[in-house]
């Protein structure tokens with residue numbers, strides 16, 4: 001059996017659907033975890049494959065990107081934000097999202113190279129997301145951000161800001177194995193992922209919709225599941241800019 005850890009957010013539902021509706025389901029054990037844990041499990045070899053934050057790839061002794069599907073965006077993504085009490089140029093404290101790896105690092109890359117400000121970083125903030133301090137901002141990703149854009153004074157969509165900065169798409173998470181896997185299995189995995197993406201309209205029929213967030217637009221148009229050459233170029237640049245952070 002091949003062990004897989006995938007992201008437990010709504011944007012991964014099409015992939016999960018594909019894995020559960022394809023014959024591959026007999027060959028795998030699937031667990032759903034927050035992104036930082038997907039990465040940790042793959043690094044500790046508790047799983048063979050992870051849909052892991054691309055920022056964690058550099059922590060793996062061996063890695064293989066085994067799919068041309070991913071969690072990415074071409075401009076606005078609608079679920080990766082800096083929410084702030086003040087304009088970004090005035091931020092003094094930045095709380096990081098404990099569930100994230102890629103977006104925390106993307107925030108740091110943009111603050112340094114694009115906005116050119118270096119706030120103090122706060123990890124594991126006690127009052128995460130609720131600081132009354134006027135110069136505090138926080139990174140937040142995934143379903144917890146749905147419906148929140150109207151609740152904060154200043155809102156920055158990090159995939160849109162990355163595109164403003166570089167002109168490129170962005171990849172947040174990729175399907176990565178920590179060992180070489182059989183080609184036939186990889187082929188089946190990709191068929192299953194494609195099946196899930198092709199089943200999105202059927203998935204919507206059984207999905208609880210929200211009044212405060214357009215899930216159909218999000219899963220059809222905002223999350224961009226194709227690991228294009230443009231995203232691969234973005235990934236190289238992102239890893240380089242990450243390695244230059246102090």
Ligand SMILES: C=C(O[C@@H]1C=C(C(=O)O)C=C[C@H]1O)C(=O)O
Pocket residue numbers: 007009011035036052053054071077079080099100101102103104141142143172173
């Ligand atoms: C677009 C998203 O991408 C996610 C962001 C990640 C990160 O910041 O480490 C990891 C996995 C992705 O699922 C999201 O979930 O909102």
